[in-house]
Amino acid sequence: MTNEEIKQAITTFLPSAAYDETGEFLSILVDGTELRPLMRELRSNLNFDCDYLFCLTCIDWKAHLTMVYHLLSKKHKHTIVVKAKLADVNNPQIETVSDIWRTAEFHEREVYDLFGVKFLNHPDMRRLLLDEEWEGYPLRKNYVDENMIEI
Amino acid sequence: MAETEKLVFPAQLHQTQDGGIVVSKLDEMINWARSNSLWPLVFGTSCCAIEMMSAADAKYDWSRFGFEVARATPRQADLIIVAGTIVMKMAPVLKRLYDQMPDPKYVIAMGACTISGGPFFYNTYSVVKGVDHVIPVDVYIPGCPPRPEALLHAMITLQEKIKHESYFGKGKEKSK
Numbered sequence: 001m002t003n004e005e006i007k008q009a010i011t012t013f014l015p016s017a018a019y020d021e022t023g024e025f026l027s028i029l030v031d032g033t034e035l036r037p038l039m040r041e042l043r044s045n046l047n048f049d050c051d052y053l054f055c056l057t058c059i060d061w062k063a064h065l066t067m068v069y070h071l072l073s074k075k076h077k078h079t080i081v082v083k084a085k086l087a088d089v090n091n092p093q094i095e096t097v098s099d100i101w102r103t104a105e106f107h108e109r110e111v112y113d114l115f116g117v118k119f120l121n122h123p124d125m126r127r128l129l130l131d132e133e134w135e136g137y138p139l140r141k142n143y144v145d146e147n148m149i150e151i
Numbered sequence: 152m153a154e155t156e157k158l159v160f161p162a163q164l165h166q167t168q169d170g171g172i173v174v175s176k177l178d179e180m181i182n183w184a185r186s187n188s189l190w191p192l193v194f195g196t197s198c199c200a201i202e203m204m205s206a207a208d209a210k211y212d213w214s215r216f217g218f219e220v221a222r223a224t225p226r227q228a229d230l231i232i233v234a235g236t237i238v239m240k241m242a243p244v245l246k247r248l249y250d251q252m253p254d255p256k257y258v259i260a261m262g263a264c265t266i267s268g269g270p271f272f273y274n275t276y277s278v279v280k281g282v283d284h285v286i287p288v289d290v291y292i293p294g295c296p297p298r299p300e301a302l303l304h305a306m307i308t309l310q311e312k313i314k315h316e317s318y319f320g321k322g323k324e325k326s327k
Contacts (some may be wrong), residue, residue, distance in 0.1 A: 041165040130277075131240060149280075151273040 001047060001078055014038055020083075025070070027081040033068065035084045036095040042071055042080060043100045048058060049073045050080060053097070056107035058115040060141045065092050086117065094124065096122040114139040161314075171324040178318050185229075186313035189257070189306070193226035194248065196235030199262040199296040203234040205301035218306060225251040230309070231286075232302070236264035236271060237279040249286045257313070259305050260288040270295065293300040 001009070003026045010017050010028055017038070020027040030038055042050040050130050055070035066084040072079050086092040096119040098105040108119045109128040116137035119125060127134060161183050175190035175326030195203055206213050207221065222228040225248045237245055249256070260282050263269025279285060289312060292305040 129240075143276070145276050148276055149273055 001076055006048070006078065006080060009045075010038070013041055018095070019147075023081070025079045025081045027083050029083050029085070032084045032086045032094045035067070035082070036097070038082065039069070039097050039100055047076050048080070051075070053101035053103055053107075056104055056111065058111045058117055058139075060089075060115065060139065062141050063089070065089060065115065067117065068110070069093055069097070092117045093120055094118075095120050098122055113137070116140060168238065178316075179314075181318045182314045182316055185255075185318075186310040188220075189218055189230045189310070189313075190220045190222050190228050191218055191230045191232055192225055192248065192252070193221050193223050194231055194234065194245075196233075196237060196241060197264065199234035199264070202296045202299055202300060203232055203261065206302045208313075210289045211299040211303060213303060213306065216303065216307060216310070225249070226253065227255060228252050228256070230257045231260045233265045233282045233286075233288075234261045236269070237282050237285065239279060240277075242279050242285045245282070246285050255316075255318075257309055258282075258286055258288045258290075259302075260291045261294075261302060261305070262297055263293060266291050266293060274298050 018029040040046045050071035050073050052072040054072050057068050058138040059066040063117055069082040111117050113127040113129050161179035162173045165172045260266050265282040268278045271278035290305045290309045292301050
């Protein structure tokens, strides 16, 4: 599908979605609460057929967080980026996509570990890289570490 | 110590009719034997380990200096070459490995990361700022990463250090 066709189809499915085409890929901008039905659609609708989640990460904008999902269709050879806004920086939460793409299970644990985003209905929401007793989330802009020597 | 002295067998030979008598100090003999047969632990955490492997292979060949018996278990190793960045999560593992090595044991800190945290000194939440916060270090080699020649130099420096120790004297004075 071309970007225009994808935008048209997504707008039909989710009228509130916004788009950004300034980057390499087409980005679909949604709110965190709207993420899950959209992701299900992208995975199960054969016109999208996004069978590969190749990147899952998070961005801290201080005022809010953004979850970023890079999806690829092996059949259609198109890439779609979904960006979900999380307004609550003190208690960021979003539905898991680990049951749609199994690979998200560890990626979401990593995001939880470093950004503190909690993934609802995730099967194993524990820290992945840091110690279990680690306090805080190091990749957050407001992270404080007394031992850190800042340049 | 003159350059030639380093290579000399630490004893005097007194010729007799049927051969000879060797006179030496036990300390020097033991140190001579120990320093020429240091068994390094197979331990590498990042790019310095690539240079360490290079020092072990045919081109640089550290077995020329008695290091060829690299051990995969700390219980059989005399020497640990800390080759690479040590992060907070690795630090207790490294300490445990060091504790499992039998005395006398030696540590070479290879590269900028192990000396001070190196490129990860500033703005990091995860890197140990120098491996000597965790285990005592005998020889430091700067570099990022050091070339194999530098590692060989450090290993030979360590051999020199061992040759000046007193095995039966006060013992190896190392802070734990």
